[in-house]
Amino acid sequence: MSKGTKVPGYMQGKGSRNPRGIIGDREIRYKCSLQNTILDVLRGRPGWQEVPGQNNIPQNVQANPKQQGQQSTGQQPSNTGKSGSGSTNQGTTFGNKGSVRNPQQGPGTQPGVPTRLGDGDWDFYWCDREWLAQNYDTMFLYEHQKILHFRNHYELTRKNLMVKNLKRLKKQTERELGKAEGQSFEFFPTTYELPSEYHIFVEEFKKNPGIIWIMKPAARAQGRGIFLFRRLKDITDWKKGEYQPLSDPNREVPETYVVQRYIENPYLIGGRKFDVRVYVLVVSYNPLKVWLYRSGFARFSNTRFSLDSIEDTYVHLTNVAIQKNAPDYDPDKGCKWSTQQLRKYLCAKHGVEAVKNAFKGIDNIIIKSLQSVQKIIINDKHCFEMYGYDVLFDSDLKPWLIEINASPSLTASGKEDYDLKFGLLNDVLNVLDLENRLTGKEKRIGGWDLLWEDGPILADDGNMECTPNGTTASIPNSFLGCHNDRKRQLRELFTAAQSIKKS
Numbered sequence: 001m002s003k004g005t006k007v008p009g010y011m012q013g014k015g016s017r018n019p020r021g022i023i024g025d026r027e028i029r030y031k032c033s034l035q036n037t038i039l040d041v042l043r044g045r046p047g048w049q050e051v052p053g054q055n056n057i058p059q060n061v062q063a064n065p066k067q068q069g070q071q072s073t074g075q076q077p078s079n080t081g082k083s084g085s086g087s088t089n090q091g092t093t094f095g096n097k098g099s100v101r102n103p104q105q106g107p108g109t110q111p112g113v114p115t116r117l118g119d120g121d122w123d124f125y126w127c128d129r130e131w132l133a134q135n136y137d138t139m140f141l142y143e144h145q146k147i148l149h150f151r152n153h154y155e156l157t158r159k160n161l162m163v164k165n166l167k168r169l170k171k172q173t174e175r176e177l178g179k180a181e182g183q184s185f186e187f188f189p190t191t192y193e194l195p196s197e198y199h200i201f202v203e204e205f206k207k208n209p210g211i212i213w214i215m216k217p218a219a220r221a222q223g224r225g226i227f228l229f230r231r232l233k234d235i236t237d238w239k240k241g242e243y244q245p246l247s248d249p250n251r252e253v254p255e256t257y258v259v260q261r262y263i264e265n266p267y268l269i270g271g272r273k274f275d276v277r278v279y280v281l282v283v284s285y286n287p288l289k290v291w292l293y294r295s296g297f298a299r300f301s302n303t304r305f306s307l308d309s310i311e312d313t314y315v316h317l318t319n320v321a322i323q324k325n326a327p328d329y330d331p332d333k334g335c336k337w338s339t340q341q342l343r344k345y346l347c348a349k350h351g352v353e354a355v356k357n358a359f360k361g362i363d364n365i366i367i368k369s370l371q372s373v374q375k376i377i378i379n380d381k382h383c384f385e386m387y388g389y390d391v392l393f394d395s396d397l398k399p400w401l402i403e404i405n406a407s408p409s410l411t412a413s414g415k416e417d418y419d420l421k422f423g424l425l426n427d428v429l430n431v432l433d434l435e436n437r438l439t440g441k442e443k444r445i446g447g448w449d450l451l452w453e454d455g456p457i458l459a460d461d462g463n464m465e466c467t468p469n470g471t472t473a474s475i476p477n478s479f480l481g482c483h484n485d486r487k488r489q490l491r492e493l494f495t496a497a498q499s500i501k502k503s
């Protein structure tokens, strides 16, 4: 990185032009703090080179040794050099102060910090949230640099904050556009934050005797700390243990929970409950620009659904982390279906129109949830986010938003899962287009379809799948669970973009 305007990421205006000019024809330098499929993708990308540095994962460590053969699908690792400085940190945090810039200095020239080749000298950084939280506020970025995560992503990905933001936008919508319009927000179950809303929750509880509630720690993941209950007594006992009296000097700050109405009538396939993982890419919050990935998966519970045993997590929680510990879990069969398989199954059972409506509901969930934080998220043009939405269908095929993850698991559970994630992540890089191969006007890039750009995007390509003939113009550009012929599409797209650029 020889030249470039150094402007704090969060202070950059719209005036700067040619964001990719700095990379030009040289290689693209990346950092990655995760040791899973994303590392394979980055290492396999032609023209991309890992930045040697103290905290990088050594290049002789394979993210997924079993799957290395997969990289030969036309994408050979481009970097054969050593990672340098004997990198040993394989954890998920960098804590690399060398990559934090003093605005007064050039990259890698901070006094007191050993200047190693490449320190802080990256174009692309797949960092973890902890690293960003520690470094973002003092970080200065060049025009073209791209980094994963928006600074305050937790506004959407902490369970309590997500609901708070959704409730606020719902209220505002009702006030400005009327009650009917507010109904389009009825996709998240009634939820209260504990301990702060305990009394409101108790009132609500008493109004609906006998229903089931689910208690979830606001900031934990993978089903940890979750339990279901029917009686207020269950929660008062829990509350005593969890929230010790204020007078106790050893008392820790109580963990925030959400208590949520349990969806008692999930859609069942083969008697089993499932939820759907949907991938969403946000490249800008202002204007809001959102891509929806065609592929994903449904995660099934291993045990037949029943409301008789509400304490059985294998019945009620569909997290793979939970299900893989079930005594009768079969790792070969796993507990996943592709979203394509799911859509096909549902179409055969309920007809194309009913399924289209159900999936439209997912589009609504995505857009409303992002709009609920649009004014709050610190919109930095260097940042992007790949969210993993968890959606549950009820027996009427109505989709419910369960939660949104800013770090959806990228570790593959098998070959099919690896192929999905490998393609998904490659397509994230294709959308970000640091190579500057595209025109910027695309509506589809590989498996990603542009769902929203300051307004809904409509499909106008008559050749797209899942669109009835002749009515394509009014159809949303949304193809979740539709055929994902990403490689062919990319080939055609790059060829077309090249000729447009030449002319």
Ligand code: ADP
Binding pocket: 189, 214, 216, 220, 221, 222, 223, 224, 226, 260, 261, 262, 263, 264, 274, 275, 316, 317, 318, 319, 390, 392, 402, 403
């Ligand atoms: P975590 O972040 O720990 O995964 P989630 O909110 O995603 O927590 O919940 C874990 C699982 O519990 C979900 O995948 C889903 O199967 C189930 N679940 C969560 N909330 C509800 C709910 N309100 N109704 C029905 N099932 C739920």
